[in-house]
Amino acid sequence: MSSEGKESILFFLLSGEHPTLPHAELKAVLKAFGVRYEVIGELAQLSRLKCEPGHSAELIYRTAFTKACCLELAVSRAEEEEILSAASDVPFWEFVRPGQSFRIRVRRVRGASPDISVMDLEAKLGSVIFKAVRDLKVDLVRPDVEFLGVLTEGMFFLGLKLSEVVRPGFTDRRPSKRPFFHPTAMMPKLARCMVNLARSRPGELVLDPFCGTGSILIEAGLLGCRILGSDINAKMAFGCLLNLRFFGLEPEGVLTADALRPPFTRADRVVTDPPYGRSSSTAGLEVREIYEGLLALLPELVEEGKMACIAAPSQLGMADMASEAGLELVEAHYYFVHSGLTRELAVLQVP
DSSP states (O other): OOOOSOOEEEEEEEOSSOSSHHHHHHHHHHHHTTOOOEEEEEETTEEEEEEOGGGHHHHHHHOSSEEEEEEEEEEEESOHHHHHHHHHTSOGGGTSOTTOEEEEEEEESTTOSTTSOHHHHHHHHHHHHHHHSSSOEEOSSSOSEEEEEEEETTEEEEEEEEEEOOOHHHHHTOGGGSSSOOTTOOOHHHHHHHHHHTTOOTTOEEEETTOTTOHHHHHHHHTTOEEEEEESSHHHHHHHHHHHHHTTOOOSEEEEOOTTSOSOOOBSEEEEOOOOSSTTTTTTOOHHHHHHHHHHHHHHHBOTTOEEEEEEEGGGOHHHHHHHTTOEEEEEEEEEEETTEEEEEEEEEOO
């Protein structure tokens, strides 16, 4: 992926499943590929970045929480008169030619601007486009060109849609649909997000030393990473291998091993969700002992400057533990699982 070319302001429509993870994941993927960007603004389910349009399709395919990417054409307050005035200044003839078909859709984020009718606004924006370019056709199914408007936090953004991702694969990869199932398995969206937060790139070796049923390794493998896993439970390790092969993935290895006495020496990224449940799942160790041991090993497993993404119970205090281990806490996000568990996703760097 090249970082050469003309920079533009793009806006990315994000999932509403979490307030911070979609923004962070998008930026992590950009950083992983060395794409220069500047954050223009972050609003509810919308991230505005100055970067190159040519990267959008590949970028949002990799992410778990990005829905679409648009070239920003107009911005205004979420007042109908101001929206239509801003749209009138857009040179639509640069994006859609006479004889082509187009579609305009408006998305309302979290009930934003309830006084504005989305259907009426779409119709009025369509009229603006018709006035700007003659002999156009409306095609609501397969248009040649699509424009997207977003209402969020009292603002309106209008853009030319560059790419959109529909991901049926996440549903197909739910833990219950794999050959080997365990109720503690991580959902694929969160697993992919963790792989991305670690700045993983195709061809790099991603290690999960507490691999369980393989959720993280599956997502890393599907993104083109080499994958290596271990679990102290032989049944889990075997089940992980079954699941990987079910999705056509062949790991560097899946071992039955104690993660705190690893039989491997190096990886490009460590992405993992250690156990923090019953003593049987933690091999009799206290949860804090597991994390302290893992963090102490990271400088041996990962080269200087490389990242790890580790899930932990929120009450554990990963910032202090990372500092004690000589690691840099790059960012942390909190993900509610159920009333008894909120995960902290900690992104750590080996200095």
